[in-house]
Amino acid sequence: MLASSDITSLPMATWVYLVLYILTLFVHFVFMAYVLGGGVYLLFSMARTSAPSPSQGEGQGKGPDHEHAAESLTTPTNADPINALLRDWMPFAISAAITAGVAPLLFIQILYQHRFYTANLLLSHRWMAIVPVLIAAFYLAYVVKTGRFERMQRHWRAAILAIVAGCFLFVAWSWTENHLLSLDRARWESFYVESRWVYRSFEVLPRLAMWVALTLAIMPQLVRWQLWAKRERSAHDALSQANRRLNVISLVALIISAALLAFTNIPYVDATKLPGVLQDWVPTQYTVGGIALLLACLGTVASMRGSFTTAKLRPNALSMLALSAYVFAVLKLRELHRIAAVDFAALTPQHETAAQSGGVIVFLIFTLINVVLAGVCIRIARRALKT
Amino acid sequence: MEFQAFPVNEFDPAIKGMVIGGVGIVHVFLAQFAIGGGFLMLFFQWLATTGRNPHARRFLDGYFKVLVLVSFVLGALTGVAMWFTTIQISPRTIGVMVTEYHWIWATEWTFFCLEVVAGYAFYRYGKRLDDKSRFTLLGLYSIAAWFSLFWINGILSWQLTPGGWTTERTVWSGFFNPSFWPSLIFRTITALTIASLVACLVITTMKGVDRAARRSLQNHAAWLLAPMTLMPLLGIWFLAVIPDDSRSWVLGGSAAMTLFMGLALSASLLIGLYALIGLIRTRLFINGATAALLLALAFGATAAGEFVREGVRKPFTIREYLYSNSIRPDEIATLREDGCLSVDPYPLRNADALPDDTLRMGAQVYRMQCSVCHTVAGVNGLTHLTGTWSVEQKRMNIAKLQHTKPFMPPFAGNAAEVEALVQYLSWAHDADSYQTDTINNPVVLSEIQRWLDDAGTEAGIALVSAGKGEH
Ligand code: HEM
Numbered sequence: 001m002l003a004s005s006d007i008t009s010l011p012m013a014t015w016v017y018l019v020l021y022i023l024t025l026f027v028h029f030v031f032m033a034y035v036l037g038g039g040v041y042l043l044f045s046m047a048r049t050s051a052p053s054p055s056q057g058e059g060q061g062k063g064p065d066h067e068h069a070a071e072s073l074t075t076p077t078n079a080d081p082i083n084a085l086l087r088d089w090m091p092f093a094i095s096a097a098i099t100a101g102v103a104p105l106l107f108i109q110i111l112y113q114h115r116f117y118t119a120n121l122l123l124s125h126r127w128m129a130i131v132p133v134l135i136a137a138f139y140l141a142y143v144v145k146t147g148r149f150e151r152m153q154r155h156w157r158a159a160i161l162a163i164v165a166g167c168f169l170f171v172a173w174s175w176t177e178n179h180l181l182s183l184d185r186a187r188w189e190s191f192y193v194e195s196r197w198v199y200r201s202f203e204v205l206p207r208l209a210m211w212v213a214l215t216l217a218i219m220p221q222l223v224r225w226q227l228w229a230k231r232e233r234s235a236h237d238a239l240s241q242a243n244r245r246l247n248v249i250s251l252v253a254l255i256i257s258a259a260l261l262a263f264t265n266i267p268y269v270d271a272t273k274l275p276g277v278l279q280d281w282v283p284t285q286y287t288v289g290g291i292a293l294l295l296a297c298l299g300t301v302a303s304m305r306g307s308f309t310t311a312k313l314r315p316n317a318l319s320m321l322a323l324s325a326y327v328f329a330v331l332k333l334r335e336l337h338r339i340a341a342v343d344f345a346a347l348t349p350q351h352e353t354a355a356q357s358g359g360v361i362v363f364l365i366f367t368l369i370n371v372v373l374a375g376v377c378i379r380i381a382r383r384a385l386k387t
Numbered sequence: 388m389e390f391q392a393f394p395v396n397e398f399d400p401a402i403k404g405m406v407i408g409g410v411g412i413v414h415v416f417l418a419q420f421a422i423g424g425g426f427l428m429l430f431f432q433w434l435a436t437t438g439r440n441p442h443a444r445r446f447l448d449g450y451f452k453v454l455v456l457v458s459f460v461l462g463a464l465t466g467v468a469m470w471f472t473t474i475q476i477s478p479r480t481i482g483v484m485v486t487e488y489h490w491i492w493a494t495e496w497t498f499f500c501l502e503v504v505a506g507y508a509f510y511r512y513g514k515r516l517d518d519k520s521r522f523t524l525l526g527l528y529s530i531a532a533w534f535s536l537f538w539i540n541g542i543l544s545w546q547l548t549p550g551g552w553t554t555e556r557t558v559w560s561g562f563f564n565p566s567f568w569p570s571l572i573f574r575t576i577t578a579l580t581i582a583s584l585v586a587c588l589v590i591t592t593m594k595g596v597d598r599a600a601r602r603s604l605q606n607h608a609a610w611l612l613a614p615m616t617l618m619p620l621l622g623i624w625f626l627a628v629i630p631d632d633s634r635s636w637v638l639g640g641s642a643a644m645t646l647f648m649g650l651a652l653s654a655s656l657l658i659g660l661y662a663l664i665g666l667i668r669t670r671l672f673i674n675g676a677t678a679a680l681l682l683a684l685a686f687g688a689t690a691a692g693e694f695v696r697e698g699v700r701k702p703f704t705i706r707e708y709l710y711s712n713s714i715r716p717d718e719i720a721t722l723r724e725d726g727c728l729s730v731d732p733y734p735l736r737n738a739d740a741l742p743d744d745t746l747r748m749g750a751q752v753y754r755m756q757c758s759v760c761h762t763v764a765g766v767n768g769l770t771h772l773t774g775t776w777s778v779e780q781k782r783m784n785i786a787k788l789q790h791t792k793p794f795m796p797p798f799a800g801n802a803a804e805v806e807a808l809v810q811y812l813s814w815a816h817d818a819d820s821y822q823t824d825t826i827n828n829p830v831v832l833s834e835i836q837r838w839l840d841d842a843g844t845e846a847g848i849a850l851v852s853a854g855k856g857e858h
Binding site: 385 | 393461464467478485486497498501505508
């Protein structure tokens, strides 16, 4: 059989699926970061702050306006606009994270079909548990959004937030486990025979921690963007404090995440096992990732220094771009690691078979149409915001 | 051979069909609610804009919240659940589906995204919008939701009636297959029905409107129930396009299938007639209990319909291409030579519970070839089905599996594997009836081999289609 390193080039089909996989996984990560990072943030900010004054629990009783009670918290009286924003947008972000997850889910089934399914089957009930857990988290996130949540006793609120964050952690853990198990071919039979529910490996925890830290680095950048959009309706002091906090969290989390990366298998790619064309990619990702990391940190520090003006909230193009470049570098290394770990040469014929099926033109046409139509929806929504 | 085995999970005492059926029914019901709900809201927005029903707008906002809470959350996640369940039950089936139809799925996904954006924009800002903008958002939401049905319907109907795909192997020859249109219309009508019935229920819970207002809202909602009366016609159309053998199961060949099909159609007809006569002609008001009952009836019809759809595909998950037990017709001959266990690296989970290697071998053959439709002693349990059979009967009926019942695939292993399976089933039924060492008995094996050869490797359904069925 052909070793992967013997193939110098990759078929076009493989490139297409790989690129689409990484691009869509990146989008999934953005929303997922809001969900997981936001969930963790909410839990900890709950632990810090005291119960809100009753005046904040506006919109008493049931009624349609009740739904957006959390939104009203971004009023000047409120101390933590981050908290209010996250609560308000969490249900949508979950929807978006799930929907965005479907696309890489499709492409991974073409790229690594047999391994992905096998890991799913081995984890079995544990894997399927993702679904009810996310349903629970979703409904609880709606509860967290309502005014009723604010009027709950502190320990109830803490319990609900802990469950929500716990659910997201569980899902992240499951994906990490599934990924690692899919690569650990030697363990499959024994895992099956022993009917295990948990994949134990020293790689799981650092990797999970690395992702959680990464979400805590991404989420603040997204929230700053949202605060910027709402800056005119918020108090200056609250914004100033929020901005500083978001930058600190993002910076610290990014550094921790980068440090933790060294304890995962992601950066340790055996380049000799990569197809020829990909062998140079590894050092490139190190370089690009390293520079991006540095720039992201510098950008974040820059938006912290000096006295606060609302302009400081403006999405910092440098940190956003640099952070994105860093995440892409990590995702690419993650993929190179997997390509080197599996018998990739044996998989490319399957990609070519898949590419022979038609429908790609129809896909492109409808992608274009639907992007435009989604733009129409967003324009209508923005108009509503202005009135 | 490129055969790649997967680890097999069992769900005793339930059969896998019940697992996927259960998830499927819930998902289909919710997804259809989301689709029909879009059209219903569009209709009510029109009633509001044109002043035909002064309460329409108020109803809309309440209804939309139900739709979002139920369908955005449960609809989307049960969709993911459907996918994951299919992987659990038949990874090879979903693998083929993804390989063949991923661009269709990717297209469907762009519609999901539009649905989420339009739906969420309406949910968040709908109350502040003018009628025209509301109409646009609801219109886009409905179209996006319906198109997701359009795409998935092509893939699901292809599984039963692959049509031109069998020879051409192109996406579109499979997508626009013979049962595409009847299924699409069938599902669209069901979607409208479910949305309308939920509306009737939601209307009964509305506060601050009088009975006359509620009645007028219900009477408008009921218009979406009227197409239900077409269901029997669609049923006939559907039956006309499905394969002969599948039709024969529904028309008496399988009592359960006939029963379910009858149930689905009569429940649909009942709802349609009730709508026509009660709500539209005599402008009745229906209370919460009745609305809930009608909704339960619709759920029953959906469930029965899904059961039939899943059931009539047997013995295939992809007609003529892949058997339910994940073996392809063109692999049977090789597996008869080499034995099916040659391609399965996974040892048994309960190996220690079995006294010897023959029984372990039998259990493994059972796991690979039978466990997708049977259990050993639970639902559709093999020890019940074969309990009264002599050992020769078992040997013959299993070796000639596709003749025993044409909705089973041909046996895909060698003679020793048949014998191991026979002994395993005997042992599981009654440990004393286990005969050791028959697996090495050349007389037994050559007789089994003769039966295997007699039965051939063709699917049993060919016999039904040719009218040569032994039943
Ligand atoms: C909101 C809850 C979710 C969280 C917190 C989450 C988190 C994660 C994490 C941490 C990873 C990286 C795993 C690793 O490489 O170690 C991941 C990967 C992935 N996620 Fe999600 N996820 C969520 C929901 C979903 C859903 C619902 C889907 C599918 C519909 C999905 C699809 C994917 C896919 C396809 C991958 C790539 C897996 C691989 O390449 O092995 N995610 N997710």
